[in-house]
Amino acid sequence: MMTETITPKSFDMSKREDWEAARRYIDTLAQSNSTQADKFFIDLCDSAGDDLGRLSNTISLGYDPKTPRGARALVDAALSVSTRFPNRIDRGILFAYKLGRPEIAHVLIDAILVGTPGPRQLSNVEKFLVHYEADDKKAIEICHRILAHDPYRVGTLTHQAELASRVQSAHILSNVPPIARGVLASFEPEAYLNILDGGATASAVEKQFSNWPADLWRVVGFDPHPDADLSVDKTANVQMIRTALGQAPGTVMLYHTKIDGASSIYRPNLAYLENLVHGNGHRLSDQMAVISESEVAAIDLDTWRRTAGIPPFDFIKLNVQGAELQILKGAPDSLERCLGIQSEVAFAPVYEESPVFREMDAFLDAAGFTFFDIRKTTTSGRTSHRTVPFMGSRVGQFRWPSRQITEAHVLYLRDPFHPKEVGCARWQDPDIWLRLALISEMNGQVDFAMQLCETVLDRWPSHFEDQGAALTAALNTASDFYHNLNLRNS
Numbered sequence: 001m002m003t004e005t006i007t008p009k010s011f012d013m014s015k016r017e018d019w020e021a022a023r024r025y026i027d028t029l030a031q032s033n034s035t036q037a038d039k040f041f042i043d044l045c046d047s048a049g050d051d052l053g054r055l056s057n058t059i060s061l062g063y064d065p066k067t068p069r070g071a072r073a074l075v076d077a078a079l080s081v082s083t084r085f086p087n088r089i090d091r092g093i094l095f096a097y098k099l100g101r102p103e104i105a106h107v108l109i110d111a112i113l114v115g116t117p118g119p120r121q122l123s124n125v126e127k128f129l130v131h132y133e134a135d136d137k138k139a140i141e142i143c144h145r146i147l148a149h150d151p152y153r154v155g156t157l158t159h160q161a162e163l164a165s166r167v168q169s170a171h172i173l174s175n176v177p178p179i180a181r182g183v184l185a186s187f188e189p190e191a192y193l194n195i196l197d198g199g200a201t202a203s204a205v206e207k208q209f210s211n212w213p214a215d216l217w218r219v220v221g222f223d224p225h226p227d228a229d230l231s232v233d234k235t236a237n238v239q240m241i242r243t244a245l246g247q248a249p250g251t252v253m254l255y256h257t258k259i260d261g262a263s264s265i266y267r268p269n270l271a272y273l274e275n276l277v278h279g280n281g282h283r284l285s286d287q288m289a290v291i292s293e294s295e296v297a298a299i300d301l302d303t304w305r306r307t308a309g310i311p312p313f314d315f316i317k318l319n320v321q322g323a324e325l326q327i328l329k330g331a332p333d334s335l336e337r338c339l340g341i342q343s344e345v346a347f348a349p350v351y352e353e354s355p356v357f358r359e360m361d362a363f364l365d366a367a368g369f370t371f372f373d374i375r376k377t378t379t380s381g382r383t384s385h386r387t388v389p390f391m392g393s394r395v396g397q398f399r400w401p402s403r404q405i406t407e408a409h410v411l412y413l414r415d416p417f418h419p420k421e422v423g424c425a426r427w428q429d430p431d432i433w434l435r436l437a438l439i440s441e442m443n444g445q446v447d448f449a450m451q452l453c454e455t456v457l458d459r460w461p462s463h464f465e466d467q468g469a470a471l472t473a474a475l476n477t478a479s480d481f482y483h484n485l486n487l488r489n490s
Helices: 016-032 034-048 052-059 068-081 090-098 102-114 119-132 136-149 154-174 178-184 301-308 324-329 332-336 357-366 430-442 446-459 469-489
Strands: 193-198 217-222 238-241 250-257 276-278 290-299 315-318 340-346 369-382 404-414
Touching: 016 034, 034 052, 034 068, 052 068, 068 090, 068 102, 090 102, 090 119, 102 119, 102 136, 119 136, 119 154, 136 154, 178 430, 178 446, 178 469, 193 430, 290 301, 301 332, 315 324, 324 340, 324 357, 340 357, 340 430, 357 369, 357 404, 404 430, 430 446, 446 469
Parallel strands: 193 217, 193 315, 217 238, 315 340
Antiparallel strands: 250 290, 276 369, 340 404, 369 404
């Protein structure tokens, strides 16, 4: 089948030999000109027309589009063939997520589940759902289907446990956890919980408070990325600002990377990232290559808060790709009055000249915070000629073979029982203890929250009009709740 000019019409996608020739051609083309490869793929989809068999065969070439147009062509093709060829549409799910269209991904997943998917296809869907954190309940269903056939898949068991825990905790938090109910009842009017969300793209904070009384919480979010999704429903409670936080007012250079989520005010350390892979073979140096730069406005947190008339933040969450320590150094007043911090940290030099965990830990320790927890770890493999297949997990449990933890989110809280904090003036106010208890339970530190409340009841019974009877009853209820939760999960 030789022609002077190779076009999609050169291949009859209903014939095996032509399908194999098309696969070899598009693979070769992709190595030299990805834009032309995408165009060839799009034209192949167009030339298939309404012939679902040929369209299905085009999808099964296994080509990964590099442009949004190519991705849309693949997703549209997957939708077209989903009811007749559900075993061919895995890649459509992946690219639906990449296009930011989770609703289309869900349609494709449902089409797969209605059919009789094989273990490999279910495993692919599981991987996509876990990676994009798209639909925990759907991912649990997929894990259950996989484990019904193979109950000893360690990776899937780990994912199922993590996802189930996340769904469970999200439900508890959004409906006001039991200790918090008792604490909030003692709050003075207008004494709401104030939270900062730094790096607020598609913020999950709003969901966490979805069923809380509206007068008891406020969130302020910052994200400088021009494409950041800062849309919210509860506009009376959530304020989103398209500005960067920094160490001082001014402007900063934002380096936009191939993966948007890796964009930072620091350049990616490509020389180091050449040695790391994400998932099963994607070099981080390729995924984090800088594709453009832009200058964005920045402001320090203390200056912004004074200008806006915002009270101190009880809790600060930062996920800003290496700039977390800069932001905290530029906010001494906010930091002094803050009770808890969740921050992304690096354990490896992912960005040039950006701080790593030991620097953040030393700074927060000096500021009076205690390290409490590590969650949502990111692991990276190493480049080698003999690769070791691995399905990464964010669960933070030991697995063998394991990989290097390069980044994670860490939790720091103030601890009035810590030797450095004992005697500080802030702990003469029982309201501070109760606010810290609320922050602690929100972050899973339930026993610490209970200890804080019990201490307030012992030391300041007269702080409550009823001598603490209502809070005591709430703690008893909370104790029963968590014991029953443990029994259900054991």
